[in-house]
Structure formats: structure tokens, C-alpha cells
Amino acid sequence: MPSSQPLRKPQPTRRTLLGAGAAGAALALSYPRTWAAQDAEAEGLLRQGGVVAAFRHSLAPGTFDPPGFRLDDCRTQLNLNDAGRAQARSVGAWFRQRQLQPGKVLSSPWCRCVDSATLAFGGTPHVWAALGSPRGSPETTGSQHLQELRAALVAASARPGVFDVWFTHMFVLSDLAGSNTSSGEGLILRAGANGKADVLARLMIAA
Template identity: 45%
Template sequence: MRPLLLVLVLLLPLSPTAALADASAQEAALWAALREGGHVALMRHALAPGTGDPPGFRVDDCRTQRNLSAAGRAQARAIGERFRANGIAAAAVFSSQWCRCLDTARELALGEVRPHPALNSSFGRRGEEADQTRAARALIAEQSEAGTPLVLVTHQVNITALTGVFPASGELIVMRVEGDALSLAGRIATAP
């Protein structure tokens, strides 16, 4: 019994190091998958304090919306730097038409940002969620064949509907794309 205890005591300090190395290798594999194609990065917009949108919300007027904080803008720029540090200097970037998503996408600085209604928030509009999710899947299937890294900036509720994952602000959910079918490849945390 004592030899087993000795082995456990000797291996215990290695566990955090091994876990960090494994997490680092998994993240590197996700960045490689995004570079190589057949994957999409679904990104929840960066930090925008609050929930939903205020009364009187209008998609064409940022003053009526919940917007990115200064920390959210900095977070989005830092995420763009992570893309570049991992070999992705340009991508096909699509965004919800909500200002917090458009601003996040622009701050990434990965190329032209194309607004797309399939990525608009379905929060509070549950009857439209299924149609919107189908439209988002179609967009992903169409764009993933282009061979360019694909980034979609959208909202938590949309990402959860597509993936079953509840992402943090700015988190990247990397999905394998096979036609219009998606499967989870992994998550890349992007803490502010």
C-alpha cells in the first residue's frame, strides 16, 4: 500500500502541468482546424453589460441598443490578436446586425464584416428561433466550402440553439462542418 501512496504523491505535482499542456495542445488543434477549413468559429459578442435590449430597441440605431463596454472593445481587439498569433490574419467574417456584434466583428480586424440577419438575436422571439437556426446552418454550409477561415459573430441564444453550448462573452465555439451538420470540435476561452 505504501508504494502506491508514494507513486501518487510523486505524480500529484505533475497533474496541473499535464492538464495545462493538454489544454494548450487542444487549443492549438482548434486553431489549426480553423486555418485548414471545414470548421467555423461561432463567437459570442464581446462584453456588453446587461441582458437583452432596452425598450425602444431599433436595429438601425445603436443608441437604442445594449452596446460594448470599453472592456468589450479591448476584449474584441485582443481576440483579433489571438487569431493573428495563431496564423489567421484574414477570415470571412459575418455578424448579426446588432451593434454589439458588428462592433465586435470590426474590432477583430480580420477583414470585411458582412451583416447577416440569420445571426440576429432570437432572444424574446422564440417562434422565429427554428427558422433562424436553419438559415444560420445554411450560411455556415455555404461559406465553409470557400476555404477561408469562417467567423460568425452572434449572440448567446443563437449559439446555444446551434450547438447546445452556453458561451461566455467573446468565447469561440469551434464547430466541425459537414454539409449542414455541425458537431462540437471544442471551445476557445477568451477572458477579458
């Protein structure tokens, strides 16, 4: 039996609208509260501390690294394009504008994550294998790495007034937090009572 409920059109995202030029920017003016609330929620949690802002690396076109890629040679990997580099810089600008300084910046060994972290926060991030992209099939994060990530999240959650930033991959965030992410999107995470990651807020910063 057909539903009597009217179909709702999907709400445009900030990236969709801002990427649509002048027309998109004009339409975006009708949605400021949603995004302002999202930013304010994430900012408030970061100021309280005891959380991790876990970002999927910025835009790097493609799906998988080429066969035979090497971690010690960025030329063999998928890398950020110009839009991805601009997006990473925008992430850093968002934090600086709010005078939010992470306690630690950690990155997957993959170049697209290291570059995202470096462009956002400067300096050299601490490279941590547990944040690395899964290899082989199926694309799931190893149990040992998940245990390390959960233990680090528990430790970070016990430090009020301090937050850490992680740069990692879609599959890692999915396995850790059970949530899909877009390129450059951040999840504000805290360890839950069951030892798993609770997603407290999301942060999508348009370049």
C-alpha cells in the same frame, strides 16, 4: 447512501485566474497545458479549414436590450463596455499572431456584434440577419434563420483551407450548436452528418 468518492473542486477558468491579479496569474501557471492544448486544437482546425469560428459577442453588461430599442441606433441597445472592447481586440490579436485570416467575417445586425467583429478584424463585417438575436418570448432562433445558418455551415464545411468567422448571440449559438457560451467565447463548428452543427473545439481568449 453517501458516496465514497471525494468531492472535486471546480477547476478555475482562464478568465477567473487572469482576473484575480498577481495571485491569479501565479496560480494560472499551474494550468498552462489545458489552455495551450485548447488553443492548439482550435488553431489546427482553423488551418485545416472547412469550419466556422462562431463567437458570442464580447462583454456587453446587461441581459436584454431596453424596450423599444432600434437596430439603427446603437444608443438604444446594450453595448460593449471597456472590458468587452479589450476582449474583442484580443480575439483579433490571437488570429493575427497565428497568421490566421478568415475568408469572411459575418455579424449579427446588433451593434455589440458588429463592434466585436470590427474591433477584432477591422473593416466592416458583412451584416447577416440570420445571426441576429431572437426577439420576443421565448428567446429562440426562428426556424428560417436556423435553416439559413445550417445551410451556410454546410457550405463552409465543404471548403478545405478556408474558415469563416461569425459574431452572434448566446441564444443563437445555443439553438444552433446546443452549447452554452460565455461573452467573447468562440465555438469551432462543422456541419455534422445529420445537418446539425458539431462543436469541434472551444476558444476562450482572455483580454
